[in-house]
Amino acid sequence: MNISKEQIDDLNAVVKVEITKADYEDKVNDILKNYRKQANIPGFRKGQVPMGLIKKQYGKAVLVDEVNKLLQDNLNKYLTEEKLDVLGNPLPKQQDNFDWDSDTLDFEFELGLAPDFDVKLKTKKAITQYKIVADKKMVDEQVERIQKQYGKIISKDTVEKNSEVTGTFTYSEKEITKTTTVEVDKLKSKKAKDALVGKKVGDTVTLNTKGLFAEDYMLASATGLSNDEVKDLKINLEFTIEEINEREPAELNQELFDKLFGKDNVTSEKEMKDKIKEDSEKQFEQQADQKLLNDVTEKLIDETTFELPAGFLKKWIQFSGEKELTEAEAEEEYEKSEKGLRYQLIEGKIIKDNDLQVQFDELKEFAKGFIKTQMAQYGQLDPKEEELEGIAARVLGNQDEVKRLSEQLMSQKLLDLYKEKANLKAKEVSYENFVKEVYG
Template sequence: MDITLDKQTDTDASIRIKLQEADYQPKVDKKLKEYTQKAQIKGFRPGKVPPSLIKKMYGKGVMVDEINHLLIDAVNNYIKENKLSIVGEPLPDTEKAEEIDWDTQKEFEFSYNVGLVPDFSVDVENLALSAYQVEPNDTELEEMVTSLTRRYGEYTHPDTTAEGDFVYGTLKQVDGSINKENAFLSLSSLKKEALPQFTGVAKDQAITFDIQNVFENDETIRLFTGTTPEEAAALTGNFEFTVTEIDRSEPAELNQEFFDKVLGKDAVQNEEEFKAKLRTLLQENYNQQTGNLLTTQIKDQLLANTDITLPDDFLKRWLKATNDKVTEEVLAKEYDLYVKDLKWSLIKNKIAETNEIKVEHEEVLNKTKDLIKQQFGSMGMGEQADDMLNTYANNFLQAEKGKNYMNIFEQAFNDKVVELVKTKATVASQTVSPDEFKKITKDGVE
């Protein structure tokens, strides 16, 4: 077997393989011998079918299969042994393959197109990052308490409406065609100045209003009227809403039963401990948000500052060849996003290689257990015993044919790379208020 690399450009190359009969025939003979021993053909006893008949019946198919196996192993081994940095997967030269005469040829030549990534460097030490520290304030804490008391409260059906109620009724457009039964209205969605018109209203009482004067935005109008976004934006004039039912959430009392429902049995013993725990949860949530923002900064700066040349033409051909749903139209819309994700993956791998970062199975298991604790441990379930956590974690990692394991592995890998970058980059710590942080994140999204 002769394997060579034909490099056309820095990003495009072909792996050429020449096979002699001696490279594949021993494997073909071995496989045909197995067929001879197992074949059950009418007129012959098991194991007594003439080898010449087996070869005539199966010889070409076996040869094609064995050569394909040989080629796959040869290409993969060549890439690994020569440490070729490729993206995508090798694409066989189908035109050359179609010229093969499998009935008569003894020697073969194959070619696989590959996309190469030229070597690049990643500079993490010159990154300038901002690590925000956010402390929950008393207003947020009280808002969280109010929200939880409503969530765990009881629904009643009062005779008249009040602020915060959920109201059902019949909606009619005074000078139009809209007539909606079972219309739903949350009074919290109204403009503040319009609220008095909708409170103190009894069942079967009608309210007439200008729809553009009572709602904060077109989306709320769309939900209330059941129209399309375009229709909702164009709606004007008076509507009549007749109340048929009123739902009200009566807040739960701040007692032990409520504390247990929210945080788990006996997690806290009084209101002071309850609010202290909620403040801790708010802080943990901010820590996660600020951590995510810092990771986004790292990703964005490294993508902007790292020069990576990709084999774009090859990648587009590979994406189309390996996925029937990928068309030229799809590539036009989504290729840039794909390239961004690919470059980020290459950057992370380069950082990991340079700094010998590896993820062990124990780290994947612990990461999974932490995620389970975050999901179930904070509100209402309490901490899980270690043996139960291990069972949950292992079952999750074994599900979905390994996809779950790879997802958690990638998260753990990403975490280790980000933590390494933090230790090498310049990170300025800055304390901001919750409102300031919301503005920072909003501006970042926009």
């Protein structure tokens, strides 16, 4: 067997494979001999079928199968040994009137090669690195929510400004029949508040959906409609009152602190607020980090320019799937996937240039940290090391989980690298302002 490469240009090459009878003949003959032993053909005793008949019936199929195996094994070996960084997979060139009976079989494969390029982490324009802080207003609102959540529910006869009213929204034309609870003081519409105050159980009031709640998702939840359905919705809902309650806020005392944070971990209102601020900002850090990762990714794609073997990739997309695509469909698929492919190449280059690796020991520690976080959500704040080791071992025994956690850990390594070397400008914002700036 002889394999050679013809370089077309920097991004395209053709690999030529020459296979002779000596490469496959012995293997084909051994397979046909086994076929002969097992063949059950009318008119012949088992194992006594003439070899000529076996070759006539099975020879070509066995030959094609063995040659294809040789091609696959040796082509992959060649690409590895030559350290060719290919995109997609080698595409066999169409050969009309191919003669499988020839003493020498010649095959050609088109290759799309990865481009050679450099990545500059110091982008031309600085990228904003947000630090989201929990301001006093947010902390105070969280304390108020906690006091309400853990407070005492007191039944009332009449709706007041601070009442929680449970009732059913109905609107026959859209088949709305949804029981929900609304906090009167949280309604946006003053007209709706005025309509509810003073009403009793069994009363029905008409509430217009326009401006009823501060956010569309709240109206969607209250009516059972989708977010798209409630956007710009302006209808009169009937709301029949079924229950009226008032929440007496829980006292900020040691019993509440222990219930929220564990025995004696927090001993004063100030410590409670400090803890809420700390926990909130840890959660915000994850959002800020994801925003930074997304922004660096976009900037690197914009500023790292290189050519791709577009013609080859479109052809590969066209012919490599389960169903052959038209040229137009392949072009469309390429346009959709080009940006993602560019970042895969950029990310791979960054990982290689900075020798970023995921070692098993650090993957295990990463998995244990992930497990601890999940256990904490269910109140297990201090799990034993042996318990974590056991759960981590089971998790890492699942290849899908290993892949997922490895990708997460590599993302964290990339994020740490960007924080160290990218062109960043720090900006401290409240969560409210972060949402406005990022999501509009």
